[in-house]
Amino acid sequence: MGEFELIARYFTRPVPAPAPGPAGRVVLGVGDDCALLAPAPGMQLAISSDMLVEGRHFFADVAPERLGHKALAVNLSDLAACGARPLAFTLALALPEADEDWLAGFARGLFALADAHGCALVGGDTTQGPRNLSITVLGEVPAGQALLRSGARPGDDVYVSGTLGDAALALAALQGRLPAHWRLPPTVLAAARARLEQPTPRVALGLALRGVASSAIDVSDGLLGDLGHILQASGVGACIDCSVTTLLIAAYAELSSASGLFDSEFDPATDGEFLRRCTLAGGDDYELLFTTAPARRAAVAAAALSSATPVTRIGRIEAQPGLRLVDGKGRPVPARYASFDHFAASSAGAASNPQEAPGK
Known part of the structure; x- marks a missing residue:
């Protein structure tokens, strides 16, 4: 199975007809060089990326359905911390081989969570190599209403x-x-x-x-x-x-x-x-x-x-x-x-232990 067949079979879904709400913001999804999104008036985009690397963030024997869930969940958690509503995401995959059973389970877990939050897959990339999953998620929040790290005050x-x-x-x-x-x-x-x-x-x-x-x-x-x-x-x-x-x-x-x-x-x-x-x-x-x-x-x-x-x-x-x-x-x-700190852990000789915490 080649790269484009892999994308078409497991990660290409029809873009829903325009509708009110975040799903209606996706004008063009997977299939072109770029996705097209239409930001709503008065909204700001919230964007976050996380990477999961086998042997560092997850064990090699983790169930692929659970891994698909987690790959998106860690990004949605960033949107939650910002007070943003999920809109869309991109997925970049490096895989040692095109294992159809693994891909089917991964896609099930990924899309079950994506559908639960109305978050559309709109693009990404695939390549062969050590298993590495990278997602960039986009959300929207009313201008000036994002939750930030900088607002804590004495007495809170x-x-x-x-x-x-x-x-x-x-x-x-x-x-x-x-x-x-x-x-x-x-x-x-x-x-x-x-x-x-x-x-x-x-x-x-x-x-x-x-x-x-x-x-x-x-x-x-x-x-x-x-x-x-x-x-x-x-x-x-x-x-x-x-x-x-x-x-x-x-x-x-x-x-x-x-x-x-x-x-x-x-x-x-x-x-x-x-x-x-x-x-x-x-x-x-x-x-x-x-x-x-x-x-x-x-x-x-x-x-x-x-x-x-x-x-x-x-x-x-x-x-x-x-x-x-x-x-x-x-x-x-x-x-x-x-x-946990990735580079401090590596310098201390802990790189061989999976550490399930994507660093900020």
């Missing part, structure tokens, strides 16, 4: 959506990096691995937070690392309650209370520390981290309800630059958690 609440740390737990289990006395049950691993391989982009929440959040970012490289981008862009600091963030790992209740999961009793000091590392620096969560003024708490609750997305208040923004971590009693917790 800090929130995060959904759960944190389950993807990191799965990655640690798959790489054999769990604490030695842990025996992770298959059901817990399966649920955590689903979070690793099929993240949920919080697009609906991002749209609902327009005009509510003062700043936002998606959590891809770890909560503290991504919060650091907001703090730097906004020129502020923050205090985060680690007793709250640790509870955000979905597996926590089962891990800390069920019998038979450990060779010894659950130790809040050592085992809790591992879970805290997962939630604070694990990455690959693709949740939204955002700030709002305390007066907007009711609006945040309404946004969470309308988007069917749980949110949790985890701290506050402070005027003094820097990041402080505290426990449930307000006592300092050493800030020794580093989020």
